[in-house]
Amino acid sequence: MTVAFPLSGRRVWVAGHRGMVGQALVRRLKTSGAEVLTADRAMLDLRRQADVEDWIAGNKPDAVFIAAAVVGGILANDSRPAEFIYDNLAIEANLIHAAAKLGVSKLMFLGSSCVYPKLCPQPMKEEHLLTGPLEPTNEWYAVAKIAGIKLAQAYRRQHGKDFIAVIPTNLYGPGDTFDLAVSHVVPALIRKVEEAKTSGGQVEIWGTGSPKREFLYVDDAADALVFLMERYGEERILNIGQGEEVSIADLAKRIAAVAGYAGGFRFLTDRPDGMPLKRLEGSRLAAMGWKPKTPLDDGLRNTIEAFRSGHRRDEH
Numbered sequence: 001m002t003v004a005f006p007l008s009g010r011r012v013w014v015a016g017h018r019g020m021v022g023q024a025l026v027r028r029l030k031t032s033g034a035e036v037l038t039a040d041r042a043m044l045d046l047r048r049q050a051d052v053e054d055w056i057a058g059n060k061p062d063a064v065f066i067a068a069a070v071v072g073g074i075l076a077n078d079s080r081p082a083e084f085i086y087d088n089l090a091i092e093a094n095l096i097h098a099a100a101k102l103g104v105s106k107l108m109f110l111g112s113s114c115v116y117p118k119l120c121p122q123p124m125k126e127e128h129l130l131t132g133p134l135e136p137t138n139e140w141y142a143v144a145k146i147a148g149i150k151l152a153q154a155y156r157r158q159h160g161k162d163f164i165a166v167i168p169t170n171l172y173g174p175g176d177t178f179d180l181a182v183s184h185v186v187p188a189l190i191r192k193v194e195e196a197k198t199s200g201g202q203v204e205i206w207g208t209g210s211p212k213r214e215f216l217y218v219d220d221a222a223d224a225l226v227f228l229m230e231r232y233g234e235e236r237i238l239n240i241g242q243g244e245e246v247s248i249a250d251l252a253k254r255i256a257a258v259a260g261y262a263g264g265f266r267f268l269t270d271r272p273d274g275m276p277l278k279r280l281e282g283s284r285l286a287a288m289g290w291k292p293k294t295p296l297d298d299g300l301r302n303t304i305e306a307f308r309s310g311h312r313r314d315e316h
Contacts, residue, residue: 003162003231003232003233004230004231005063005105005106005162005229005230005231005233006230007029007032007033007034007063007226007229007230008032008033008034009033009034009035010034010035010062010063010105011034011035011037011059011060011061011062011063012029012034012035012036012037012061012062012063012064012065013037013038013039013056013059013061013063013064013065014026014029014036014037014038014065014067015039015046015064015065015066015067015068015091015095016065016066016067016068016069017036017038017039017067018040018041019067019068019069019071019175020171020172020173020174020175020176020177020218021067021110021168021171021218021221021222021225022065022067022068023174023175023218024173024174024175024218024219024221024222025065025067025222025225025226026038027219027222028219028222028223028225028226029226032226034063037059037061039055039059043055046068046090046091046094046095047087047090047091047094048094049093049094049097049098052094052095052098053094053098053101053102056098056099056102056104057102061104062104062105062106063104063105063106063107063108063229064095064099064104064106064107064108065107065108065110065225065229066091066092066095066096066107066108066109066110066148067110068091068095069088069091069092069110069145070083070084070087070088070091070141071141071177071182071184072084072141072177072181072182072183072184073182073183073184073185073188074137074138074206074272074274075180075181075182076181076182077137077138077139077140077141078137081140082140084140084141084144085140085141085143085144088141088144088145088148089144089147089148092109092144092147092148092151093147093148093151095107096109096148096151096152096155096163097155099161099163100155100159100161100163105162106162106163106164106229107152107161107162107163107164108163108164108165108166108225108228108229109148109149109151109152109163109164109165109166110165110166110168110225111145111146111148111149111165111166111167111168111237112141112142112145112167112168113167113168113169113170113214113241113278113280114134114135114138114141114142114145114275115129115134115142115145115146115149115167116128116129116278117131117132117133117134117135118132118133118134118135118136118275119132119133119276120132120275122277122278122279123241123243123279123280123281123282124239124278124279124280124281125239125281126167126236126237126238126239126281126284129146129149129237130146135274135275137272137274138274148165149165149237152164152165153165153235156235157235162233164228164229164232164233164234164238165237165238166224166225166228166232166237166238166239166240167237167238167239167240167280168216168221168224168225168240168241169214169215169216169239169240169241169242169278169279169280170184170185170186170213170214170215170216170278171215171216171217171218171221172184172186172187172215172216172217172218172299172300172303173217173218173219173299173302173303173306174218174302174303174306175218175306176218176303176306178190178191178307180192185213185248185251186215186251186255186300186303187303187307189203189205189251189252189255190255190259190300190303190304190307191307192204192205193252193255193256193259193261194259194261194304194307194308196261196263197259197260197261197263200263201263202263202264202265202266203252203256203261203263203264203265203266204265204266204267204268205248205249205252205265205266205267205268206268206271206272206273207248207267207268207269207271207272207273207274208267208269208273209247209248209249209252209265209267210247210248210249210273210276211247211248211273211274211275211276211277211278212245212246212247212248212276212277212278212279213245213246213247213248213251213278213279214241214242214243214244214245214246214278214279214280215242215246215251215296215299216240216241216242216292217292217294217296217298217299217302219294220242220292220293220294221240223290223293224240224285224290224292225240227288227290228240228285228288228290231288232288238284238285239280239281239282239284239285240280240282240285241279241280241281241282241285242282242292243279243282243286244279245277245278245279246296249265249267252265254296254297254300255300255304258297258300258301258304259304
């Protein structure tokens, strides 16, 4: 369903504005005529309900994007399961409940493609949610994200709130986390390739390199999020993807080509691959008139340049 909720002239809070998606949202919102609200961690701990309620009451946002989350790759999920489930549950519950309680007009919760079953039919459709077991390597994060989706839907159903939930595919771009302890595959490969150019060593890659993933440039994702905040108003989740997948091995080769790396790769086949294939079915968004603008190689080039210039997050 198309709804009219123009952001121009509205107070819009980007919760999680220092993350990769949050930064891109702030960039995009500055072109929309919205008044962008942000709150640093030192100012506001999103895990504390009373603090979140006080902040919303004092700043009175008209709309909220929930881009705040504890995120990471396979290693981070495996080593910090309690943090991944507790912190994410607390953040989303506090934000959604406070927004409903204090009269926020519209809210968007950002899910993740890992909410779909491990052996999900491909491409993954919105109706595949909760139809099978999750991928064990990221189930803590996935469970929290599913809870956030259901919470947004529940407040819409019980209290009539215009709260929506969307599922972006794998995102990458400037502002990503390049710390190998927590990074996802694109920033991890970029860092490893850049360091191997200096050291002369090979780049190690977890798994066989055969799994296939869909990647969307983060500024395209931010454009889709703003597009949907202004036009979408249904309980049903909605996928955000670009429609093509690439194997991890091919992704590594493309990063190497863009970065100018001529060394080799060593695949650690005793390490987990994760889901064999992940691609979102995005026809509903496409039918609304949105499509991405950034080819993969261009996005990788921008991300590599951001890494080289220090525009990244290396903190844990």
